[in-house]
Amino acid sequence: MSKYPIYLDYNATTPCDPQVLETMLPFFSQHFGNASSKAHAHGWHAEDAVSQAREQVASLIGADQKEIIFTSGATESVNLAIQGLAQQQTIRGKHIITVATEHKAVLDVCAHLQGQGYEITYLPVDAFGMISLALLEDSIRKDTILIAAMYANNETGVIHPVADIGRIAQKHSIPFICDATQAVGKIPVDVYADGIDMMAFSAHKMYGPKGVGALFIKKRNPLLDISPLVFGGGHERKLRSGTLNVPGIVGMGKAAELCNSMMASEAKRMGELRDYFWQEIGSIQGVKWNGQKSHSLPHVANICFNMDGGDKLIKMLSKYMSVSSGSACSSAAVEPSHVLKAMGLSDAKAHSSIRFSLGRFTTLQEISTAIEELKKALLRLS
Secondary structure, three states, X not given: OOOXXXXXXXXXXXXXXXXXXXHHHHHHOOOOOOOOOOOOXXXXXXXXXXXXXXXXXXXXXXXOHHHEEEEOOHHHHHHHHHHHHHHHOOOOOOEEEEEOOOOHHHHHXXXXXXXXXXXXXXXXXXXXXXXXXXXXXXXXXXXXXXXXXXOEOOOOOEEOOXXXXXXXXXXXXXXXXXXXXXXXXXXXXXXXXXXXXEEEEEXXXXXXXXXXXXXXXXXXXXXXXXXXXXXXXXXXXXXXXXXXXXXXXXXXXXXXHHHHHHHHHHHHHHHHHHHHHHHHHOOOOOOEEOOOHHHEOOOEEEEEOOOOOHHHHHHXXXXXXXXXXXXXXXXXXXXXXXXXXXXXXXHHHHHOEEEEEOOOOOOHHHHHHHHHHHHHHHHHHO
């Protein structure tokens, strides 16, 4: 018997892996040193631990450890990348290209810059959540200073043609900033093969702790001269001042190491569970997959139930499972998902869509129970 509620909201956050927690614990008490204290053993030990974590994180994405800047999470990383670069590139121009379905961390930064005189081009997506590469290239201007496009969408799981975007950006000598929060640790990500110049991601999306993330900044690229947002001490290559969160960083390193070793098997297992879930639910009349299943993360299913008041369904299910109607970062909003709206869904259909996201600790029994409870709820609402 499955324990209620079943957690199916792994895109919102993931539980800290027990091995990650075990690795972190000594750095709260026994090894509590400040990684910037260079004159004694406590500081040296903390510095070594941070260095090891930096290498573990870099290894996960095909980078060099010197290209990793630790932050408080992907939102800060996105802000540092976009705002920091925009401030340094005003001589070249003030035009930014992004995508209508980006996470609010990107869209809100772009809106802020727009208020400061920057011009933003928001690329549309088709009914499957995909952008047109031809339109992307046609949108590039002489004053374009950056392209910001996510790796995989947080609501639908749709994977963008990142390597193609990277090639277009390199062809025109424009920095490519990628929010890869939902992809890193779940599917193979190689920043050099994908042509990514800066990339943001978080620990808590890959079974690490909350409050820590990273920004990859490709070395030896003169276009990536960015301004810091926080001053006071010059930590993290003078880009992110403040005492390093050593326990969190150590946890992110261990989480990255585990993802590196388990990624292939976990993707296969979760993909099979997700496909079983869809096989059982997708046969119900009126049920539709949002996005493109063949080009999506293996653990995500965003499903439209095409009924009045989808919030009633989520409320009915809440006793049995934890699911989401959109991004956890904007869940307080009553507006329909901007992602689904950009894909052409009506307000009603967007409100009637639910994201099911599986994870490392999801079991076959839980999925079977979720299917059973979902079918019961749909029957009661019919």
